Amino acid sequence: MEIQDVFNNLWRRKWVVLITLVVGALVTLFFLQFREETFKSTARISTGYTITDQVDLNEPSERMRDQDVRFNNLLELMKSPVSFNLLSYRLLLHDLNHDQEQTFRYPKDPSVILEEDRFTRMGKQLNAKMRALTSDYQPSLYSFFEDAEIELVKKEVKEKLRAHEALDPSDPNFDLIRKFLLAFGYDYQAVSDALNIYRVFGTDYINVEFESHDRELSAFAANTFSKEFIDYYATIRGEHSNESVAFLKEVAAERKAILDNKLSQLEGYGVSDAMGEGERASRYSQLVDLERRRDELRSAVQEHRLTINQLEQDVSGSGGGSQQNQRVVALQDQIRALQRRYVSTGSTNRELSDSLAYLRGRLRSLIARLDTDTETVGTSDLEQQLKTARIDYQVAQNDLQQVNARINQLQYGFSNDEEQSDEVAALKNEIEVAKQDYNEVLRKLNQAKNQQVTESSLRQVLAATPALNPSSMKSIYVLCISVFSCFALAVLVIILGMITDDTIRTPYRFQKMVNLKLQAVLNKVSLKKLDFHKIFISEYSPKREVEFYKSSLRHLRYQIEGMNSKIFLFTSLRPGAGKTSIINSLAYVFSLLKKRVLIIDTNFKNNSLTQIYGSGLKEVKVVQKRMVSKRSPRMAKVTANGAGAEDEELVEMKSSLDLVNPTDYDDIFFVGNSGITGNSPSEMLSRRDFKKFVLMMAEQFDYIFLEGPALNDHSDSRELVSFVQRVVTVVNAQDTVRPVDEQSIEFVKSLKGKSAGAVLNQVVLEDIRD
Incomplete structure (x- = not known):
């Protein structure tokens, strides 16, 4: 598969791709109508990692070297379950401690939320939203929970907030707290989906965005998360820094004792360490x-x-x-x-x-x-x-x-x-080594002491405010992603279709897969409603496909004229390759040159030619009934009465011409057959001098075209080869090449001088290349 083929196929199917994009966009817009408007609020936190007002004993290069790592560590900590749980606790306490008018959300039935799958919940939530639009009723907190449960949850959540603890499944009250969080929509998954935390590129700031259907909730959640995380971060950094400082002080004391011991040993030699x-x-x-x-x-x-x-x-x-x-x-x-x-x-x-x-x-x-x-x-x-x-x-x-x-x-x-x-x-x-160790420990100790001041320098520099307008960009993003996905899917399907397509399809693939001399390429066109007289003679302007078909027929006519032969057998590898339509079309273009053409229907398995040309005749003369034998009684009688050889030939010629049927075209004639028979051509014509008949007809006509069955299915075409001068193989471009086809191809190649090459039929016009 070549790149040019891919682009050609994509361009040919551009309307399919375009329709797919339009349908995808319409479907996305339809579903976006049911999506509630969301409001986004943003709070901003200054880290002090890049610019700080505190005293910093580290070199600037050292701070710059560690900035990325520190920012990444901070972001991961902000996205941890503990940080999200702290926000969930605050939001839950807010709704539990306020009356119904001041709460951000009304509770849902927790049993339904826990038992049903996500898609069922989405459907019920959609129905609830539709009912909420037509009703002022809102469920009460006490509809689902008892007073004792409410008070217990308040107490447990406050304790976890104070201790900065995550929601632990091993906690005895885990299931109850989780019920409340799910009922209000403040569970871990909901909070993590609504929160977006990222560093503002090239700055010292981290943005905290919260998106929800309530503008007041979005602002409150963003500010609350910032405040809770700053407190939590200061706590864990203070504990960690104190432990680090204490440990480093012990190590520094050990290193100092080692250094002093070495210095005292040096003084024992009467040399001061300072005496360099x-x-x-x-x-x-x-x-x-x-x-x-x-x-x-x-x-x-x-x-x-x-x-x-x-x-x-x-x-x-x-x-x-x-x-x-x-x-x-x-x-x-x-x-x-x-x-x-x-x-x-x-x-x-x-x-x-x-x-x-x-x-x-x-x-x-x-x-x-x-x-x-x-x-x-x-x-x-x-x-x-x-x-x-x-x-x-x-x-x-x-x-x-x-x-x-x-x-x-x-x-x-x-x-x-x-x-x-x-x-x-x-x-x-x-002593030098001991000094280096001691100085390194002192440096780390100073750094740890300095971090006690600088590491806890997080502060909120921008408070989140309720958004005035809903977030419309998200819908645009969804629409763009949907359209792009549809486009990618359509292109992928087309490319996969090309990859899995093993048909001949193009002349280039024909040469690689069949490797027969290609005489002509006929494009795909509907011949059932074609009027040859109208498209060849009148001033009718045909479509591009028909015009190309006319040009290809004339090219094939030129090729056959150059072979200096009259008797042609048209066969194919498989049935349905288009032999009949090619013979009809080729006979007509020869008749335009005033060439007399005789079509002999020798396809005894499918006499489509006889059916086409004999549809308007009362009686169709067929080869099975009227063909004379080598020594018929009539011929014997003529010879007994003393008639000469010339009279015998005249009688035989007259008898042969009696088999020829006229057509609607002046210079085109045909010899029919009666249809399906159990005999092969050699068996059926064994007592008739068919070869002599064909040669005799060749004297009366310019060209004789015979149609034979497919080579893969029957041996008829192989037997008819002996009666003709050239064999034309018709190949359908929509077929594949199977092992049985390869055997038939080898037979055609073995004909050598009798083989007139092949005609590639039913090619899509866009697949025809120079």
Whole structure:
């Protein structure tokens, strides 16, 4: 099956599809007339999931990542039986606690609702509505329930509302509460059908829609559901959040103890957990400063030592000018000796450099004294300076010892760190893991604490109000769905019909299924009322089907003329293929060319040709009664009297022509048969030279057409093949190809040169393709 075939069939049956759509729409509109008007009210809830005024410690990306999941969880909870039951409880209490004028609905008999099936209930409800239109009577609550039952239901429903409990079948009062809910139409199924809960796309809002036949009920139900669910959600979220926070606090305490234990182990190695690379750098910088301080102290000690030596010499000397000169000379010699040592060590010794500086300073001081001829310092002053220099020297020595001790301590710490590096590194890794675990638990704890604030942020931002106009769009939706369903059903039926259709139907399928040479394709047309003279000769304008049939007949006439044969047998695979109509039509189009056509009715099982052409004749000459034998008595008598062969042929020709019957058309003649016979053609014509008769007629006529029975049912056509020059097989396009047909097809193919191909008849005009 090709796509083009599907579209062609759909277009051909467009009126069927259109009628189906119209009928479906009319039926839907008819039933919609009995549907009561409904009113829809909408309440809106803000979740705070996308935009919140509360403090949120989570990153925005984390909140965005969880939004869809949180919205889906919330919607599923809103559509749960508990949420719907809470609304059912409130609606039931409203009608039970108010008088008849303020109730939304009047109760129905619960026994009828429980016992009957849904369709019966729908019928009775429809009847009740019809009665309500003509009557002011409304059933009372006390018509179906007792006072004790009413009070018990009120008490139980209030308790379930307070505890936010669903209606449980295990509850002892389950059946009674369910009776009340069914009587008022507030049961789970009714409420779930009336409620529509969805998220407004791309926003933080959730809409709660309730649709009913009472506008006040719709608004009340939408607002009530929003309020009850917000309370219920706050309750369950609060319980869940408290449990989560308590659990996370315990886990955080455990993780903190583990971390503290690891840190104490690290301190046992003399290393702080905070001593990372930054701490090591700080200690190294401290060591460098101490070494620089040590060098300064060494210079100071050396300077103090030299000062002490000089002062000791001054105290022990005479104190004259000669002594001053001797000091100058001694200082110069000492400076030259230190200078040589300093240069020999590469001029890098800090102590020698400091000593040289000090000695040069002393030398300048002595020279200055000699130049100014100042008085010699007294012995008591020198002794005091010597005492002070010794004290300074001792202080410098003590400072140098302390600095060396600190340097040794730091250097020992570095060496100890290197020795314990493997153990400390492993312990630090464990500390890092413990820190990550602890921080993760803290993050979850903060998130749980934050959710205590943010998760319960549901609030109703739009209150539902009674609708002014009924919901007309729902009827339009129902009508559209009905029309579309009818269209889809019609298309589906047509396509299924094509799939299950195994008939030949088209020339393309004929080539695949039959595979005979196709000479012509004749479309389906009613020939009973056709007047060939009217449609071929006069100025009558036929329909498109008739015009195509005329063109196809002329094409078949052209094909037969090109075969250079006169005697044709028309047969078929099955009865009813249209052989008779094709022979009649073909004979007429040949007569238009002034061709003499003889039709011999050799279909002894169904002489329809004889019945058609002999209906206006008093006596029909048939082949069974008038056919001469090979050596009839009359012929023998002629020969005995000396008549020649030419006279015999003339007599035989005259006898054969006596079998020909005229028709209403000048150039068309026929030879009839008497109808059903138990003999086959070869048995019936065994004593008659039928082949000679046919050849003799071929001299008098341009074309001779013989009709044979169907190949599947009889062997007559197979026996008639020997009397003709060509065999034309007529195939009905509305037939299928069965195994018995395949045998007949193989027989036609075996005729080879005698086979004139096939004519596909009864094809629907739309199925004929180029």
